[in-house]
Amino acid sequence: MNSAISVRHLTKDFRIGIRGLKLRAVDDLSLEIPRGQVYGLLGPNGCGKSTTLKVVLGLVSATAGEISILGEPSATSAARRRTGFLPEAPYFHKFLTGRELVRYCAQLSGVAASDLDAAVEDALGLAAMKEAAGRPIGTYSKGMLQRIGFAQAVVHDPELIILDEPTAGVDPVGSASIGRMIHAMRDKGKTVVLCSHLLGQVEQVCDRVAIMDRGKLVLEGAVEDVLSRRDRHVMTIEAMTPAARSAAEAALEAHGAKITSVTHPRRSLEDLFRELVTGSRDA
Amino acid sequence: MKDSLRRTLWISRVTFLEAVRQRFFAFLLVLSAAMVLSSVSLRVFDFGHGELKFIADFGFGGMFFFGSVLAVVMTAQLFFSEIDNKTALTLLAKPLSRPEFLLGKFFGAWAVLGVFVLVLASLQGVVLWAREQELIAAAEQAGRIPTTFSIVGLCQLVLLQWLRLGVVIAIVLAISALARTFLFTVVVGSLAVVAGQLQWIAQDAFLRPTDSPAYAAFLWISTRLIPNLQQFNLADALVLGSSAVEEGALIAVCLSGLAYLAAYLTLGSLIFRQREI
Numbered sequence: 001m002n003s004a005i006s007v008r009h010l011t012k013d014f015r016i017g018i019r020g021l022k023l024r025a026v027d028d029l030s031l032e033i034p035r036g037q038v039y040g041l042l043g044p045n046g047c048g049k050s051t052t053l054k055v056v057l058g059l060v061s062a063t064a065g066e067i068s069i070l071g072e073p074s075a076t077s078a079a080r081r082r083t084g085f086l087p088e089a090p091y092f093h094k095f096l097t098g099r100e101l102v103r104y105c106a107q108l109s110g111v112a113a114s115d116l117d118a119a120v121e122d123a124l125g126l127a128a129m130k131e132a133a134g135r136p137i138g139t140y141s142k143g144m145l146q147r148i149g150f151a152q153a154v155v156h157d158p159e160l161i162i163l164d165e166p167t168a169g170v171d172p173v174g175s176a177s178i179g180r181m182i183h184a185m186r187d188k189g190k191t192v193v194l195c196s197h198l199l200g201q202v203e204q205v206c207d208r209v210a211i212m213d214r215g216k217l218v219l220e221g222a223v224e225d226v227l228s229r230r231d232r233h234v235m236t237i238e239a240m241t242p243a244a245r246s247a248a249e250a251a252l253e254a255h256g257a258k259i260t261s262v263t264h265p266r267r268s269l270e271d272l273f274r275e276l277v278t279g280s281r282d283a
Numbered sequence: 284m285k286d287s288l289r290r291t292l293w294i295s296r297v298t299f300l301e302a303v304r305q306r307f308f309a310f311l312l313v314l315s316a317a318m319v320l321s322s323v324s325l326r327v328f329d330f331g332h333g334e335l336k337f338i339a340d341f342g343f344g345g346m347f348f349f350g351s352v353l354a355v356v357m358t359a360q361l362f363f364s365e366i367d368n369k370t371a372l373t374l375l376a377k378p379l380s381r382p383e384f385l386l387g388k389f390f391g392a393w394a395v396l397g398v399f400v401l402v403l404a405s406l407q408g409v410v411l412w413a414r415e416q417e418l419i420a421a422a423e424q425a426g427r428i429p430t431t432f433s434i435v436g437l438c439q440l441v442l443l444q445w446l447r448l449g450v451v452i453a454i455v456l457a458i459s460a461l462a463r464t465f466l467f468t469v470v471v472g473s474l475a476v477v478a479g480q481l482q483w484i485a486q487d488a489f490l491r492p493t494d495s496p497a498y499a500a501f502l503w504i505s506t507r508l509i510p511n512l513q514q515f516n517l518a519d520a521l522v523l524g525s526s527a528v529e530e531g532a533l534i535a536v537c538l539s540g541l542a543y544l545a546a547y548l549t550l551g552s553l554i555f556r557q558r559e560i
């Protein structure tokens with residue numbers, strides 16, 4: 001089975017100013033993004049993540065390299081029909097209501113007239129945007145903008161969903177709900193590609209990651225493989241006394257193992273925040 | 284083909300919606316309407332042809348001028364609001380081709396100007412009709428032949444003006460496809476409209492033989508690249524019957540307008556295809 005996205009030796013130069021200075025935004029990047037997984041493209045600001053996605057979608061032309069989406073050459077409308085895209089810092093026609101926007105996008109994506117109403121309501125429900133769908137987009141908060149953007153990206157039931165910074169500027173509760181939407185998509189067998197510089201969130205959401213720096217790929221692999229240190233182990237113990245500890249140490253030493261550190265487990269500030277704050281007003 | 288037409292239609296629908304929900308459109312419409320209506324109070328009382336002509340000149344002048352402003356500024360604004368706000372990114376990531384997007388913008392803007400021209404011409408018709416009745420009554424008392432205006436001519440003029448504005452929109456879209464900024468587009472678009480109004484002068488000059496081949500080439504290019512926008516201004520002839528307009532001439536003007544429209548839209552689409560969004 002072919003990959004969801006296959007990028008081979010992609011290079012993209014931007015010409016800057018009238019003197020035509022070249023800026024290399026993506027430098028000989030090769031990626032194979034498998035189907036049915038959540039794939040994270042990570043890296044600092046300006047490392048070329050958005051540019052890569054734009055080239056993949058045919059919005060920007062490649063200087064060199066080959067790209068295919070779902071087995072079809074990119075930039076064909078056949079490939080785009082099966083793809084949904086949420087751009088970075090989305091900003092939609094603010095004179096439309098949320099529902100009008102999702103409907104408009106469904107029509108442009110080729111949803112049949114008979115399925116239109118159901119598709120729009122499904123997408124709005126999935127993005128938890130039903131309540132606010134009748135309001136003009138100009139009145140939406142940042143989290144709502146991202147969610148309506150998610151709805152318009154999935155309304156035509158695409159196989160591949162590309163999200164550029166879906167959680168940028170969104171609070172942890174909103175991010176968590178976007179994370180759940182992404183997992184819901186994966187559970188339906190879709191491929192989700194997202195890019196972000198918020199590593200903590202990516203770690204919780206993605207199955208596989210690629211890390212870019214200055215347009216180049218520096219690391220690629222499954223999150224489990226990339227992050228876990230298989231030569232180290234962590235135990236969480238309750239009601240430990242000094243006696244129990246020295247007994248445990250002795251027992252481990254008898255087998256040649258050694259305790260290198262003992263700490264109290266800490267929850268992240270993000271977990272604490274999510275525990276205390278149940279939902280923002282627009283959730 | 285059918286899908287393509289549909290997508291174009293949806294883009295133009297939303298474009299139309301965006302334009303009429305803006306204050307700029309309402310502002311210019313009210314301003315031009317006020318101009319047409321105010322011509323009633325400016326009476327010359329020469330009981331003749333001059334009075335209706337004055338009203339017509341005033342009203343059609345407003346329609347012509349504000350229509351041009353609306354066509355240039357609004358078209359550029361509708362295009363760059365999509366580019367600058369990155370909404371074009373969302374739309375063009377869908378199975379929508381660049382020509383479909385541009386054509387959608389064109390038909391949306393053209394529809395808005397259709398509403399503009401229709402509203403103003405209707406007002407103008409009412410004003411002319413009311414004055415005509417007064418003049419007929421006055422002429423009967425004085426035993427003179429009354430002057431009248433032609434409703435059919437007014438309808439023909441509406442079509443011609445609408446076509447002229449269509450050509451302007453197509454030019455502005457072609458410039459937008461190439462330009463980086465809104466301001467540049469408005470400035471160059473306005474210059475193109477002025478050049479189009481004056482183009483017949485170059486055309487006249489071209490009819491005279493010249494010695495310099497460079498000058499001849501310049502004239503040849505400028506007379507073909509820039510459409511003759513002056514040819515659509517047949518207000519006096521059509522509405523007041525100041526001179527006869529041949530059927531053939533009217534059709535020729537329409538055909539040349541449509542040809543320019545198609546040419547500029549094709550050019551714009553070709554340029555827009557290369558653009559990085």
Ligand SMILES: Nc1ncnc2c1ncn2[C@@H]1O[C@H](COP(=O)(O)OP(=O)(O)O)[C@@H](O)[C@H]1O
Pocket residue numbers: 014015016023024025043044045046047048049050051052559
């Ligand atoms: N249209 C453009 N013209 C010129 N330079 C650009 C353009 N788009 C992006 N760049 C440059 O390309 C580099 C990569 O940008 P981008 O892909 O947006 O980064 P990221 O999404 O990883 O933050 C940056 O240095 C940026 O300034």
Ligand SMILES: [Mg+2]
Pocket residue numbers: 046049050051088164165
């Ligand atoms: Mg980016």
